[in-house]
Amino acid sequence: MSVKKKFKGLSDKAVGWLFIGPTVLLLLAINIYPLVYAIKMSFTNFYANKIGREPQFVGLKNYIKVLNKEAIWEKMQVTASFMFWTLLLQAIIGLGLALLLNRKFKGNELLTTLIVLPMMLSPAVVGVFWTYLYNPQVGLFNYVVNFFYDLGSFDMIGSSTLAPWAIVIVDTWMWTPFTMLICLAGLRSVPNYLYEAAEVDRASKWQQFIYITLPSVLPFLLLALLFRGIENFKMFDMVVELTSGGPGSATELASINLKREAFEKWKTGYSSAFAVILFVTIFGFGNVYVKVMNKIKER
Amino acid sequence: MILLFVSLFSFSVNSNAKSITLGWAAWDPANALQELTKEFTAETGIEVNFEFVPWPNFADRMLNELNNKGKTFDLLIGDSQWIGAGAVYGHYVKLNDFFDKEGISMSDFSPATVYAYSTWPKGSENYYALPAMGDALAWAYRKDWFDRPELRSEFKKKHGYDLGVPANWNQLHDMCSFFQGREIDGQKRYGAAINTERGSEGITMGVTAAMYAWGMEYENPNKPYDMEGYFNSPQAVEAVEFYRKLYEDCAPPGHSDAYMVANLDAYKSGQVAFQMNWYAFWPGVSKEDSGGRVSGFFANPKQNVAAATLGGQGISVVKYSDKQDLALEYIKWFARPDVQQKWWDLGGYSCHNDVLNSPSFPTSTVYAQGFLDSMGIVKDFWQEPTFVELMLPMQEAIHDYVVNGKGTAKGALDKIIEEWVEVFEADGKL
Numbered sequence: 104m105s106v107k108k109k110f111k112g113l114s115d116k117a118v119g120w121l122f123i124g125p126t127v128l129l130l131l132a133i134n135i136y137p138l139v140y141a142i143k144m145s146f147t148n149f150y151a152n153k154i155g156r157e158p159q160f161v162g163l164k165n166y167i168k169v170l171n172k173e174a175i176w177e178k179m180q181v182t183a184s185f186m187f188w189t190l191l192l193q194a195i196i197g198l199g200l201a202l203l204l205n206r207k208f209k210g211n212e213l214l215t216t217l218i219v220l221p222m223m224l225s226p227a228v229v230g231v232f233w234t235y236l237y238n239p240q241v242g243l244f245n246y247v248v249n250f251f252y253d254l255g256s257f258d259m260i261g262s263s264t265l266a267p268w269a270i271v272i273v274d275t276w277m278w279t280p281f282t283m284l285i286c287l288a289g290l291r292s293v294p295n296y297l298y299e300a301a302e303v304d305r306a307s308k309w310q311q312f313i314y315i316t317l318p319s320v321l322p323f324l325l326l327a328l329l330f331r332g333i334e335n336f337k338m339f340d341m342v343v344e345l346t347s348g349g350p351g352s353a354t355e356l357a358s359i360n361l362k363r364e365a366f367e368k369w370k371t372g373y374s375s376a377f378a379v380i381l382f383v384t385i386f387g388f389g390n391v392y393v394k395v396m397n398k399i400k401e402r
Numbered sequence: 403m404i405l406l407f408v409s410l411f412s413f414s415v416n417s418n419a420k421s422i423t424l425g426w427a428a429w430d431p432a433n434a435l436q437e438l439t440k441e442f443t444a445e446t447g448i449e450v451n452f453e454f455v456p457w458p459n460f461a462d463r464m465l466n467e468l469n470n471k472g473k474t475f476d477l478l479i480g481d482s483q484w485i486g487a488g489a490v491y492g493h494y495v496k497l498n499d500f501f502d503k504e505g506i507s508m509s510d511f512s513p514a515t516v517y518a519y520s521t522w523p524k525g526s527e528n529y530y531a532l533p534a535m536g537d538a539l540a541w542a543y544r545k546d547w548f549d550r551p552e553l554r555s556e557f558k559k560k561h562g563y564d565l566g567v568p569a570n571w572n573q574l575h576d577m578c579s580f581f582q583g584r585e586i587d588g589q590k591r592y593g594a595a596i597n598t599e600r601g602s603e604g605i606t607m608g609v610t611a612a613m614y615a616w617g618m619e620y621e622n623p624n625k626p627y628d629m630e631g632y633f634n635s636p637q638a639v640e641a642v643e644f645y646r647k648l649y650e651d652c653a654p655p656g657h658s659d660a661y662m663v664a665n666l667d668a669y670k671s672g673q674v675a676f677q678m679n680w681y682a683f684w685p686g687v688s689k690e691d692s693g694g695r696v697s698g699f700f701a702n703p704k705q706n707v708a709a710a711t712l713g714g715q716g717i718s719v720v721k722y723s724d725k726q727d728l729a730l731e732y733i734k735w736f737a738r739p740d741v742q743q744k745w746w747d748l749g750g751y752s753c754h755n756d757v758l759n760s761p762s763f764p765t766s767t768v769y770a771q772g773f774l775d776s777m778g779i780v781k782d783f784w785q786e787p788t789f790v791e792l793m794l795p796m797q798e799a800i801h802d803y804v805v806n807g808k809g810t811a812k813g814a815l816d817k818i819i820e821e822w823v824e825v826f827e828a829d830g831k832l
Contacts, residue, residue: 263807349658349659
């Protein structure tokens with residue numbers, strides 16, 4: 104039987120499987136298998152660097168240890184604060200920029216391109232060059248701040264009060280364009296006749312914004328924040344390059360702590376339990392968020 | 403085309419057959435070793451490939467390689483603290499039989515370096531490395547500024563003694579704070595670039611330079627792993643408090659996450675009067691003195707006792723290498739006294755007694771005497787197989803206290819002990 108004939112006999116479903124098969128296999132190999140393996144490891148006292156030492160089953164001990172460790176809750180608080188401020192600022196500034204760029208003016212396209220540039224950069228590179236921008240002696244950031252308001256010498260990444268803001272500022276600078284782009288797509292999908300009808304009804308600009316623009320763009324904004332929330336929960340490279348989690352542990356996010364436990368201390372069992380807890384947390388929050396988002400869309 | 407492919411392939415097979423790969427950190431001595439190794443290749447026909455990893459990633463990269471039983475490296479110049487893990491987890495080849503067969507005697511090398519870089523358990527006669535690069539934490543200073551009459555007289559008037567090499571840490575603080583914020587040649591200068599790095603080992607290496615000088619011990623000498631009252635003794639607490647004072651009073655602005663390169667940069671750019679760093683960098687610093695800059699060097703000042711933080715590395719053969727015979731040949735060549743002399747001449751720090759005991763050695767460079775002094779008083783961090791687990795809590799707690807200004811020195815040391823007890827318990831040591 105020729106190859107042509109063989110394929111001719113395949114059902115649509117079989118052809119479908121043929122196309123998605125490799126992807127499913129890849130997903131199983133690089134996502135599902137490691138996840139299942141990590142869950143298995145989380146119930147053991149396995150240390151990946153202790154060669155020849157057989158892992159022993161320890162039940163829920165690792166989970167209890169993670170949840171009872173004060174330091175872990177401190178990292179979770181740092182992560183929550185980082186997420187709250189970055190998402191809030193990115194939502195406000197991103198929406199503001201989208202509203203601005205939704206208007207027609209000269210240089211609109213050039214300005215859009217310039218605004219989008221930061222998110223094209225590598226987070227590690229961004230982390231490194233912001234350490235120079237934050238340098239108290241020669242950094243541009245400190246110079247600009249002092250130009251407007253003389254604060255004298257201050258060290259953004261050497262102070263536990265300022266360092267959390269330092270990472271929030273960099274993340275906001277880098278990722279606000281992403282929120283802006285999604286909001287802009289939302290704004291451009293609002294039909295013009297709605298505004299025309301509102302004009303006929305003599306609605307003010309503010310009323311048009313509250314009753315037409317905001318409800319239309321909100322699902323898009325929420326979607327952007329979902330993506331950013333998931334990304335920021337996992338944030339690692341930019342912060343490591345910028346502060347190494349310091350000073351002390353002031354900017355040590357959960358993901359940085361997880362990396363240190365897993366690949367520096369090699370506490371594989373313990374860190375697997377920590378990873379599973381983080382996964383369940385983000386998965387749970389993600390699901391609730393999507394449900395809320397769908398309800399908002401239905402309204 | 404086929405012929406070309408075959409000839410290229412055969413070339414690559416041939417070159418691989420007589421080549422080994424050596425892994426080390428990317429820094430000045432690595433370049434000197436690369437230069438020195440050309441002679442080995444000329445003598446033996448064995449090509450040596452080098453993979454130098456930047457310091458911040460060095461431990462991660464190499465330890466991951468060893469834990470994964472990787473074959474990338476045949477030879478590894480690993481940090482002194484890795485020797486425990488190298489021996490216990492079987493990453494390094496035990497070299498005793500090889501040394502006996504080739505007539506390489508460890509008594510030909512400086513005892514402090516053999517103890518620190520080669521042996522596990524500590525002080526035993528089980529050798530897992532040949533001392534390759536002696537090193538300790540020391541200080542460089544702007545001798546040209548110190549020689550200025552107006553500064554000398556102002557300092558003497560203020561402190562009642564001469565501006566010069568500090569005899570202890572109190573004098574070091576006096577001198578550093580003397581330069582802090584001072585305008586020299588129209589530029590604002592600062593006191594000292596000291597180790598404050600958070601990510602790897604920087605601040606630990608820095609603060610222990612003070613703690614050792616105050617007489618800190620990690621554990622009860624009669625009861626291993628009993629740290630209470632030793633690691634957090636009043637002297638140790640005072641040393642950590644002093645280090646914070648040094649940071650607050652004398653570091654340049656923004657020097658809150660600094661280690662080797664940042665200290666070098668601060669010094670080379672003329673920002674600071676002093677820098678804390680490893681001897682490994684002094685050949686480069688000395689060579690680059692220009693534009694009026696004259697550098698002086700001195701060993702870590704004493705306080706209650708004379709002591710210095712150990713750096714440096716031994717060279718080991720990786721157990722997972724398929725070319726152990728070629729790697730051992732390199733070690734045999736490197737152990738030769740004439741090669742060791744060339745190693746020192748090129749800027750490496752030989753640990754061989756023939757080099758160190760030579761009458762001309764102390765005056766061979768401006769930092770040679772300091773190096774000799776330091777190697778007699780060195781102390782190292784834990785060399786346990788779990789050293790990374792021991793290092794991380796110390797980095798965090800000390801950084802939190804010194805740079806972040808959070809809590810107390812005693813609280814930081816207590817917290818470290820708490821974490822260390824947990825590590826030793828998990829490792830079955832307690």
